[in-house]
Amino acid sequence: MGIKERRERQKEVLREEILDAARELFAKEGYDSVSMRKVAEKIEYSPTTIYLYFKDKSDLLFSLCEETFEKLLHNFEEITKHSTDPVECLEIGLCNYIRFGLTHPNHYKVAFMSRPEDLSLEDISRFISPDSMGTKAYLHLRDIVAECIKQKKFKELDPELVAQSLWLASHGVVSLLIVKCHFPWVERERLIDHTIKNMLSGLKA
C-alpha cells in the first residue's frame, strides 16, 4: 500500500510549508503579523486549507513555539553535560535562558507573555502538560537547583521555591527588556550578569 504512504508524505510536506511560512512571518514581525490569510497567500493555497492542518491560529503558533523551546531545552541540557558544578550550570543556564528569550522575542512572547485569554483551554493544558518543552525545561532547572542544595552549595531551601523564584526573576529580565525596549536601561550585559549573580549569591550556603 504505497499510495497511502505517499499521500501522508505529501500531507506532511504541506504541513511543513505552512509552518515555514508562518515561522518567517512570525520571526520577522510577531504574532499579529501572522494572519491565516497571509500565510495562505505565501504558500499559494486558500486560507481555509490551513484549517485542515491546524485547528486554529493558536494551534499553528503553539507548534512554532514548541519547536523553539525544544532548542532551549537542548541548549540547557548541553550545558549540564559540559560542567560538573551545578552552581555553574545554573548560572550559565539562566544566562542562556535570558539571552535566548531576547534573541527570539516573538517566540518568547507567545510562550510566556501572551495573555491567557488568547489561548484556548486546550493550549493552556498543552503548555502545562508534562510533555511540553517548557515543562521539561522547568523540571530540568529544578533538578539542578536540587543538586546545588544536595551538594550543600546552597542553603537548605525548598528546591521548588528556589527554582520558581529564579525562573520568575529571569523571566522578568527577558520580558521587561522586550516590552520596554525604549527605556533607558544600563547595558544589558551588566543587567543580566548582576541580576543572576545577586540572586545566586543570596542562595549560597
Place this chain on the structure above:
Amino acid sequence: MGIKERRERQKEVLREEILDAARELFAKEGYDSVSMRKVAEKIEYSPTTIYLYFKDKSDLLFSLCEETFEKLLHNFEEITKHSTDPVECLEIGLCNYIRFGLTHPNHYKVAFMSRPEDLSLEDISRFISPDSMGTKAYLHLRDIVAECIKQKKFKELDPELVAQSLWLASHGVVSLLIVKCHFPWVERERLIDHTIKNMLSGLKA
C-alpha cells in the same frame, strides 16, 4: 469668557466617560475586549466620536497606563513617608508593587505587558518623557536604592543598575504569575517573600 470654559469642561467630561468605559472593559476582560466599537456602545456614542478625543486606540491605552502609573507612584510615595529606613522602604515598596500588579492584573498588563507594536512612536516617547508617571516612579525607586547605598546599608554599586535589576525581577514575579496562572506554583506569599528577601540580602553590605 465663561463659555469657552464650560465647553472645555464638557469635553473633559466626555473624555472621562470614554476612559471610564475603556477602563471597565480592560479591568473586566483585558486588552482585546476594548474595541473602539464596544467603548462607543457603552457610552452611547458612535465609534468615530472617540477619535475626536483620542488619536487612536493606542492613545487611549496610553492614557490608561498613565493612570495606573500614577496610582503606583502614589502608593510608593506613601510608604516612603511612613518609614525612615530606606531598606525597609524598598522591601515594602517592592512587595506592594507585586501585590498591586497581582490585584490589578489587567491594569498591570496594559501598563507593563502590552506589546510595543501596539504603541505609536509618539506614545513611546511620551512614556520615556521625564513627566511620565512611569519615569517618576522609577526615579523614586532609584533614589531609595541610592539612599541605601549612601547609608552604607548596601554594597557600593551603581544605583541605576541595582534599581533596574530589582524592577526587572519584581516584574517577573507579577507578570509570570499573571500569565501562567495555571502553573503549579508554590504559595504566592512564599514566592514573593523569598524572591524579594533573597535579592535584598545579596545587596546588603
Place this chain on the structure above:
DNA sequence: CCACATACTAAACGCCGTTAATAAAATTGA
C-alpha cells in the same frame, strides 16, 4: 462505472481599527 473519501476552495459571517464625507448643533459677528 459508480459510490465514496480526500483535498481543497469560494463565499459568507461577524468582528476589528480607522477614514472621508456629511449632517447637526452651538457660537459668533454683523
Place this chain on the structure above:
DNA sequence: TCAATTTTATTAACGGCGTTTAGTATGTGG
C-alpha cells in the same frame, strides 16, 4: 435676529481579521 462659521457627532465605507459552511473537483476502491 440671522447668516456665517466653528465645533461636535454621525453614517457609510474600506480593507483587514479568524473562522464556518457549503460545495467542488479529484482520484481511489469496489
